[in-house]
Amino acid sequence: MRVDFTKMHGLGNDFVVLDTRAQPLPGPLSRQIAAALAHRHTGIGCDQLIVLEPSDIADFAMRIFNADGGEVEACGNATRAVGLLAGGAARIATAAGILETQASAGGISVDMGEPRFDWDAIPLAYAMDTLSMPVGWENLENPAAVNVGNPHAVFFVPDCDAVDLERLGPLIEHDPLFPARVNVNVATVTDRRHIRLRVWERGVGLTLACGTGACATAIAAMRRKLVEREVEVALPGGTLTISWGADNRITMTGPATTSFRGSFEWADYA
Numbered sequence: 001m002r003v004d005f006t007k008m009h010g011l012g013n014d015f016v017v018l019d020t021r022a023q024p025l026p027g028p029l030s031r032q033i034a035a036a037l038a039h040r041h042t043g044i045g046c047d048q049l050i051v052l053e054p055s056d057i058a059d060f061a062m063r064i065f066n067a068d069g070g071e072v073e074a075c076g077n078a079t080r081a082v083g084l085l086a087g088g089a090a091r092i093a094t095a096a097g098i099l100e101t102q103a104s105a106g107g108i109s110v111d112m113g114e115p116r117f118d119w120d121a122i123p124l125a126y127a128m129d130t131l132s133m134p135v136g137w138e139n140l141e142n143p144a145a146v147n148v149g150n151p152h153a154v155f156f157v158p159d160c161d162a163v164d165l166e167r168l169g170p171l172i173e174h175d176p177l178f179p180a181r182v183n184v185n186v187a188t189v190t191d192r193r194h195i196r197l198r199v200w201e202r203g204v205g206l207t208l209a210c211g212t213g214a215c216a217t218a219i220a221a222m223r224r225k226l227v228e229r230e231v232e233v234a235l236p237g238g239t240l241t242i243s244w245g246a247d248n249r250i251t252m253t254g255p256a257t258t259s260f261r262g263s264f265e266w267a268d269y270a
């Protein structure tokens, strides 16, 4: 049986979107199938596989699978992408709660909810101050940890482009300090309204952009009083605007794009 998909991206962080409301999948979606579809050489290729399902509590539900096939709680760029697919305004049920999107001058805005800072909410393996963690990996030291639906470690460095993230990212992602693994962000504060950021994504690797990484990094910088409560975060694939309201909620704004539509044979992957 053939399955339709939409290929989308947010700042080059790319997704294969399956809308099971229109077309139920022929069989259960296993970790192996998700990883095979995401594979850059032997599959369709994407950073995340996104599955839309019916929901009783929102317009629809969104499930998120990393390129390694693991299901995760949150994806900022994909939330903007499926918001675009829904026409701009949508209430989307995710494992991290209900997220609301709306069309805005900068593309699509998403209310990403409230950040969490308790060590066991990140989660970390043991208690410590998440604003200034007394740990380090070579020259990456003293990160902040933030959960914005998914776990992030944020390192502030003089020049994020000079960090060997391809080597250090997987070491930190898999360190036992992070029992659910972690997304690794290296950031450079340019001035009080601008941050440069590179991200090693859990379950994926280096990506061109990470929406939740931009949120977590902006919030960590705001908590350390390095920047104002609204900042532009420049990633390799483009720029996101992140603000942290007096109501403690994070708003992320940036572009989302549909690349093409296609279909694949389920039996080739199942």
Ligand SMILES: N[C@@H](CCC[C@H](N)C(=O)O)C(=O)O
Residues within 6 Å of the ligand: 013, 047, 048, 066, 072, 073, 074, 075, 076, 077, 078, 150, 151, 183, 201, 202, 203, 204, 207, 209, 210, 211, 212, 213
């Ligand atoms: N690309 C995403 C984040 C996707 C999930 C992440 N890799 C995780 O494992 O938590 C984004 O735009 O936020």
